[in-house]
Amino acid sequence: MNPDKFFNIKEIYYTIQGESSYSGFPCVMLRFAECNIRCNYCDTPEALTAQDGQLWEQEKLLEAIYSYPCKLIEFTGGEPLVQKGLPELSRILISEGFTILIESNGTYDISLFPKEVIFILDVKCPDSGAGNTFLLANLTHISMKDELKYVLSSYDDYKWSVEFIKHHNLLKKCSHIFSPVWGRVEPRSLAEWMLEDGLENIRMQIQLHKIIWGPKAKGV
Numbered sequence: 001m002n003p004d005k006f007f008n009i010k011e012i013y014y015t016i017q018g019e020s021s022y023s024g025f026p027c028v029m030l031r032f033a034e035c036n037i038r039c040n041y042c043d044t045p046e047a048l049t050a051q052d053g054q055l056w057e058q059e060k061l062l063e064a065i066y067s068y069p070c071k072l073i074e075f076t077g078g079e080p081l082v083q084k085g086l087p088e089l090s091r092i093l094i095s096e097g098f099t100i101l102i103e104s105n106g107t108y109d110i111s112l113f114p115k116e117v118i119f120i121l122d123v124k125c126p127d128s129g130a131g132n133t134f135l136l137a138n139l140t141h142i143s144m145k146d147e148l149k150y151v152l153s154s155y156d157d158y159k160w161s162v163e164f165i166k167h168h169n170l171l172k173k174c175s176h177i178f179s180p181v182w183g184r185v186e187p188r189s190l191a192e193w194m195l196e197d198g199l200e201n202i203r204m205q206i207q208l209h210k211i212i213w214g215p216k217a218k219g220v
Contacts, residue, residue, distance in 0.1 A: 004085035007061055008033045008053040010046070010078065013219050014068045018209035020120050020147055021175055022101060028065060028073040035079040037105055040129035041153060041181045046218075047078040058089065065093070074101040081108035090117050103149075106134040111141045119146045120177075123164060125157035139168055147175040149205075153184050158193050165202070176202045182215055 010033040017027035031044070033053025046052055056064075065073060073093065080086060081104050090100050094116050104110070106121040113119075121138060124130040128151065142148070148170065150161035161178065165171055180190045187206050194204060 004088065005058045006055045007083050007085060008050055009056045009061065010053045011219055012064055014070060016209060016212060017074060018207050019179065019205060020101060020177065021203065022072065023205065023208050025072055026070050028068045028070050029076060030073060031076050032078045032080045032083055034082045035077055036082065036107060037130045037133050039124065041151065058085065071097055072099045074103060076103045079105050087112045090114055106138055109135065110138050120149055122149050122151060125150055125152060125160055127153035127157045142174045144174055147177055149177040149179060151179050151181055152190065153181045155193065158190065162197065171201055177205045178202055179205045182207060182210060
């Protein structure tokens with residue numbers, strides 16, 4: 001068995017994209033099983049281990065993807081970059097006219113992927129319980145089509161994120177998203193912090209799918 005031709009899949013479904021600058025668009029969500037870190041706010045604990053998924057052969061997976069009436073697809077997890085064959089799968093889908101979003105925790109090298117892939121990299125803040133895991137070398141491989149996302153558990157996380165962007169001179173390197181952890185930081189509080197500090201070129205984002213279907217809904 002060629003491991004590059006098999007993928008550990010938790011679920012695949014058609015929904016409204018909810019956590020990037022593509023928020024609001026119809027999107028095929030492909031969730032892979034297994035993650036290499038443990039954030040204390042994780043809202044998909046059912047996809048943390050390899051045992052949480054099922055192996056799909058590449059052709060079967062492509063058939064499932066092609067069955068949806070949509071050319072926007074997001075790879076998420078778990079941590080999608082655990083899957084060895086993902087760069088090649090991305091190349092195949094790009095050749096078929098797909099727009100590919102990959103939401104990753106930023107701990108894996110993204111340079112192996114086609115330049116057309118749009119990365120949404122989570123920069124883990126200190127209060128996530130997984131701070132200092134981001135692979136800083138990835139900052140050399142991102143561009144304005146890509147996004148860095150900061151999931152904020154506290155005001156301290158907010159101030160840390162502002163400093164991270166400033167320290168690495170990232171404001172004009174890529175897009176930036178500040179997202180409050182559901183139930184920990186009130187959206188109004190985050191909005192007020194951003195306005196008080198006069199932040200520019202940083203987008204505030206609330207998880208749209210949780211507003212539409214509720215915070216406990218799965219497969220949406």
